[in-house]
Amino acid sequence: MTFNIREGKKTDSKEILSLINELAIYEKEPDAVKTNIDDIHRDGFGEQNYFKTIVCELDGKLVGFALYFYTWSTWEGRPSLYLEDLFVLPECRGQGMGLALLKRLAQIAVKNSCKRMDWAVLDWNKPAIDFYDSIGAKHKKEWFIYRLEGNALDNFIT
Amino acid sequence: MTFNIREGKKTDSKEILSLINELAIYEKEPDAVKTNIDDIHRDGFGEQNYFKTIVCELDGKLVGFALYFYTWSTWEGRPSLYLEDLFVLPECRGQGMGLALLKRLAQIAVKNSCKRMDWAVLDWNKPAIDFYDSIGAKHKKEWFIYRLEGNALDNFIT
Numbered sequence: 001m002t003f004n005i006r007e008g009k010k011t012d013s014k015e016i017l018s019l020i021n022e023l024a025i026y027e028k029e030p031d032a033v034k035t036n037i038d039d040i041h042r043d044g045f046g047e048q049n050y051f052k053t054i055v056c057e058l059d060g061k062l063v064g065f066a067l068y069f070y071t072w073s074t075w076e077g078r079p080s081l082y083l084e085d086l087f088v089l090p091e092c093r094g095q096g097m098g099l100a101l102l103k104r105l106a107q108i109a110v111k112n113s114c115k116r117m118d119w120a121v122l123d124w125n126k127p128a129i130d131f132y133d134s135i136g137a138k139h140k141k142e143w144f145i146y147r148l149e150g151n152a153l154d155n156f157i158t
Numbered sequence: 159m160t161f162n163i164r165e166g167k168k169t170d171s172k173e174i175l176s177l178i179n180e181l182a183i184y185e186k187e188p189d190a191v192k193t194n195i196d197d198i199h200r201d202g203f204g205e206q207n208y209f210k211t212i213v214c215e216l217d218g219k220l221v222g223f224a225l226y227f228y229t230w231s232t233w234e235g236r237p238s239l240y241l242e243d244l245f246v247l248p249e250c251r252g253q254g255m256g257l258a259l260l261k262r263l264a265q266i267a268v269k270n271s272c273k274r275m276d277w278a279v280l281d282w283n284k285p286a287i288d289f290y291d292s293i294g295a296k297h298k299k300e301w302f303i304y305r306l307e308g309n310a311l312d313n314f315i316t
Contacts, residue, residue, distance in 0.1 A: 020232045035235030043230055043237065050230040050237045069229055072201055072208040074178045074243050077193030079201065079208045085232050106306065106315045116307035123300050136310030142281050145298040148264065149274035152294030157264045 003097055005104050008053030010045035013037055015062040023087040054104055056097045064088035066101045081109035083119035161255055163262050166211030168203035171195055173220040181245040212262055214255045222246035224259045239267035241277035
């Protein structure tokens with residue numbers, strides 16, 4: 001059985017949401033997903049889109065996806081492609097689907113004048129880290145990620 | 159003398175580029191900026207915008223800026239505000255301009271349905287880290303930033 005990588009469509013939204021939930025389980029945060037189908041429709045396939053997707057299809061079913069958007073590098077003066085999530089169902093791994101998704105994203109990035117692709121990986125996810133190291137990606141160790149959210153965000157604006 | 163925080167305009171581009179260069183010097187990478195004025199015009203104030211800015215004006219001159227864009231959280235189902243750069247000229251620090259810029263960004267984020275703001279800080283930049291800690295932002299220690307660029311990106315797509 002061969003798989004097919006293609007752009008995500010609005011009619012994929014339900015399956016994409018299902019894969020997002022599977023990813024949260026894999027990331028040990030099964031209850032973290034607040035996203036619903038309307039959010040996917042509105043922000044991915046609506047009038048003002050915040051993200052794009054590519055999907056991996058096998059036998060008429062989505063078994064993997066990548067969700068990305070464009071950021072901008074003040075030093076390069078060019079957009080960058082930011083990979084927010086890349087996921088392949090555990091039972092479908094080892095067939096090159098993750099590599100194929102990442103390669104397609106890199107092609108999209110270069111085609112859109114991006115000079116780089118960025119993403120974040122959990123420190124315990126050694127298989128992913130080994131994979132990223134093997135393709136020449138670099139861990140930007142000198143950068144710390146900071147986040148302001150929840151009550152801290154609400155309190156800060158007042 | 160009081161300062162004024164406002165949205166960046168196309169006519170600010172030259173001063174914004176100058177501040178980007180000052181930031182690179184502060185970040186110990188004085189030769190890293192490849193960006194030119196056309197890049198700022200095209201990607202910030204053109205037909206397809208990749209970034210937005212707010213600026214801090216003092217006595218008719220720009221002395222600080224923040225450059226940001228919207229990303230998307232697959233778990234929140236909402237856009238997030240990503241702060242790419244925040245900078246105030248060294249000679250103008252200590253007057254609350256950085257705080258005012260960050261607060262304005264937080265207000266923009268909340269107004270646009272964002273549940274969070276994210277950014278990255280260099281591990282040696284203790285004054286910035288102390289400031290971010292003081293407002294309740296969290297260091298997301300479990301996430302590593304990865305980047306694919308240059309020859310590694312070119313080689314990967316072939």
